[in-house]
Amino acid sequence: MIYSARTVRAELEVQQPARKVTEVVTEKWTVISGKRLDLILKYMGDINFEKEGISLRIPASVAQSWKVAENGTIQALVQKVSNHSYEIKIYKGIQKITDIPGSRIMIPVKEMFPNGDPETMEITDSRGRKLKTFLDKKQDLLIVDTDETGIFCVRGRKIDDIEENPFAVAVLTTATMITVLIVGIRSRSGKRGDSHKGEK
Structure with a gap:
């Protein structure tokens, strides 16, 4: 010193x-x-x-x-x-x-x-x-x-609450991904249903 x-x-x-x-x-x-x-x-x-x-x-x-x-x-x-x-x-x-x-x-x-x-x-x-x-x-x-x-x-x-709680961020990210997958599956199911109607 x-x-x-x-x-x-x-x-x-x-x-x-x-x-x-x-x-x-x-x-x-x-x-x-x-x-x-x-x-x-x-x-x-x-x-x-x-x-x-x-x-x-x-x-x-x-x-x-x-x-x-x-x-x-x-x-x-x-x-x-x-x-x-x-x-x-x-x-x-x-x-x-x-x-x-x-x-x-x-x-x-x-x-x-x-x-x-x-x-x-x-x-x-x-x-x-x-x-x-x-x-x-x-x-x-x-x-x-x-x-x-x-x-x-x-x-x-606003910033630190997110940075200090990575678990919350992970949960939010996972929830977003699940929502996207569900929407995608429903969209595909709808298209398949329409195609079957056309065949009849």
Whole structure:
């Protein structure tokens, strides 16, 4: 693993909690001191973490419930795992935070879905549960409501439902073939009946 100066700085920040207003941003992580968090909540309200165009907004009341000491730290990871999945992690010091009720993930439509229709997309969490989403057409964002951290997967309902259920496709194909055969047999039977009538 290659460490940049910013990465090393962030790791030192995690290992040695800051005793002043501190905010360190690396390629994947955002590390802020408890004092910095207090200032954000006081003057800005909700707290936002953004990486790779993806934003996570956590209500101020939730962040306040963490009760981070001034010399403590909050570390947040927001990253794109693949073209169809995203990961969110939050730590208070070394304690993992999983509950973030009332939070929202905001995904830019044009960047993330250049060839897809965002209105047909659905988001599932690491447990496979479908999350509530809506499209903000003014800001061109797909908004996802979540109460937990974890890995989130994006998929198109119409395409993926078929791809993930090959048995259904096979049944449909077989049914189509049977229908064609039946129609063909009936057609041939009809022609033979007509020819016999002519012979009489």
